[in-house]
Amino acid sequence: MNCPEHLMLDAKWLMIWHHQSADIRREYVSWAEVLNPLRYEICIGQGPGRYWHINDDAVAWHLLRNAIWRVKTLCWLRGHDWRELNSFQKPTMICNRCMKTRPAEY
Numbered sequence: 001m002n003c004p005e006h007l008m009l010d011a012k013w014l015m016i017w018h019h020q021s022a023d024i025r026r027e028y029v030s031w032a033e034v035l036n037p038l039r040y041e042i043c044i045g046q047g048p049g050r051y052w053h054i055n056d057d058a059v060a061w062h063l064l065r066n067a068i069w070r071v072k073t074l075c076w077l078r079g080h081d082w083r084e085l086n087s088f089q090k091p092t093m094i095c096n097r098c099m100k101t102r103p104a105e106y
């Protein structure tokens, strides 16, 4: 994402980006997104190609959201809901709720 609307601060050695859930204008972004510190990316360095990225592409937020989603699917409690995955590769099973895959046992 290289949208200038997401650029919060552009100093000589520092850039701060805010990763939104959609490409919309800043005035329509919800406060839950603006106040979420895990959505901010900090780049420190001499210029393009030489930046050190802290929280690159808001990866911390995505890891947290994926972990929350894995817990909320309740596969850890109910067990996976396996079905066959139609694939031209090797036979594979996939969970209907969490999309986890495993090789089929036949």
Ligand SMILES: [Zn+2]
Pocket (backbone or CB within 6 Å): 073, 075, 079, 080, 081, 095, 096, 097, 098, 099, 100
């Ligand atoms: Zn599952």
